[in-house]
Amino acid sequence: MIAEKPAVAPQVRLAIRTRDLNLWYGDFQALKNVTIDVKPRLITSLIGPSGCGKTTLLRCFNRINERYGNVTTTGEVRILGKNIYSEAVSLADLRKSVGMVFQRPNPLPISIYENVLFGIRTHTRLRGRTRGELDAMVESALRDVQLWDDVKDRLQQRATHLTLEQQQKLCIARLLPLKPQVVLMDEPCSALDAEGTERIEDLIALLKEKFTIVIVTHNMAQARRASDECIFMLLGEIIEHAPTLDIFLNPSEERTAMYVEGRYG
Numbered sequence: 001m002i003a004e005k006p007a008v009a010p011q012v013r014l015a016i017r018t019r020d021l022n023l024w025y026g027d028f029q030a031l032k033n034v035t036i037d038v039k040p041r042l043i044t045s046l047i048g049p050s051g052c053g054k055t056t057l058l059r060c061f062n063r064i065n066e067r068y069g070n071v072t073t074t075g076e077v078r079i080l081g082k083n084i085y086s087e088a089v090s091l092a093d094l095r096k097s098v099g100m101v102f103q104r105p106n107p108l109p110i111s112i113y114e115n116v117l118f119g120i121r122t123h124t125r126l127r128g129r130t131r132g133e134l135d136a137m138v139e140s141a142l143r144d145v146q147l148w149d150d151v152k153d154r155l156q157q158r159a160t161h162l163t164l165e166q167q168q169k170l171c172i173a174r175l176l177p178l179k180p181q182v183v184l185m186d187e188p189c190s191a192l193d194a195e196g197t198e199r200i201e202d203l204i205a206l207l208k209e210k211f212t213i214v215i216v217t218h219n220m221a222q223a224r225r226a227s228d229e230c231i232f233m234l235l236g237e238i239i240e241h242a243p244t245l246d247i248f249l250n251p252s253e254e255r256t257a258m259y260v261e262g263r264y265g
Contacts, residue, residue: 014078015040015182015212016061021075023056023065030056032236034075038229043204043213045227045244047220048259053236054216058184061214062098063091080181096123099175103187105167107159107174112151115159115170116141120177141173146203165196169203183207185215189222201226220260224248232256 016038023031031053038044046054059065060077063084077084084094099119107115116138120126126134138155142148147169151162159170168188175183185204189197204213204226217223223230223244230247232240232255240247240256251257258264 013040014038015080016214017076017078018060019076021057021060021077022073023060024072025068026070030236031060034236034238036231036238036241038212038214040212041208041210042228043208043215043226044229044231045223046214046216046231046233047218047223047247048233048239049264050218052233054233055186056236057233058186058214058216061182061184062095062100064100092123096178097180098182098184099178099180100184101168101171101175101186101188104191105164105171107162107167107170109158109160111156112142112159112162112170113138113155116173117177119174123178137177141176142170144176144207145169145173146199146206147173163196164191165199168192168196168200172203172207180211182212182214185213187216187218189217189219197222220248220262232259234259 014037016036018034018036021031021034022029034053034057046057048054056065060073061079061084065071065073073085079094079098082089108118110118117126117134120137139148139152142151147166150166151157159167162170168191172183188204189200192200201222204215207213208228215223215227227244229242230244231238232247232251232253234255240251240253242252246252247256248260251260
């Protein structure tokens with residue numbers, strides 16, 4: 001008898017892998033047999049008309065959908081080779097590895113300094129860390145999101161006094177002390193003006209050197225500018241997944257072409 005080759009190797013090369021993923025909100029099926037492979041250290045955009053399942057799929061990757069109740073999920077989601085729906089998986093550990101940035105910046109009404117440390121204080125005991133170690137952690141995170149020079153002299157100021165762009169950068173910085181491997185972004189520029197959007201996109205391009213990034217966006221220009229690959233969804237199904245330029249210049253599906261050309265959606 002010939003031994004089967006282990007299935008682990010190809011999974012490790014992928015950041016996210018789903019197989020026959022289905023999700024229902026009550027009786028409504030929001031995702032239908034979703035099978036995708038997301039490569040590491042790339043920016044992958046989820047695109048499609050409103051209600052197509054983009055945000056629902058994104059929220060499967062850190063199991064945040066389960067907070068809403070009356071949700072049933074079947075199929076498999078593997079992140080960095082691990083089945084995240086396994087009973088052995090800790091939700092706290094999962095959400096340390098898979099960070100999330102929301103549509104509207106949500107800094108806490110506390111200092112900039114304490115905002116950066118909030119996530120790691122929540123997930124990890126910092127007892128025994130010196131003030132110097134905490135200071136270094138804060139500085140490193142703020143430098144990584146290109147915010148340090150703007151705020152280094154006012155770290156004790158309330159974070160809600162920052163501009164929206166700065167608040168969104170701070171929300172990204174809040175994830176970094178946890179050392180996530182995947183960062184999910186649900187329309188991260190939707191509350192920003194054109195200049196703020198450009199700067200956040202530039203930041204995301206830098207962050208992909210360290211993280212796998214999955215973005216939900218309704219902005220086709222942004223998807224084309226900012227992502228390496230696109231996944232086009234329609235009515236809860238995956239229609240096409242390809243490099244971004246192929247999606248926009250040479251889609252294999254007519255429905256994809258109609259959407260990116262603005263003929264519907």
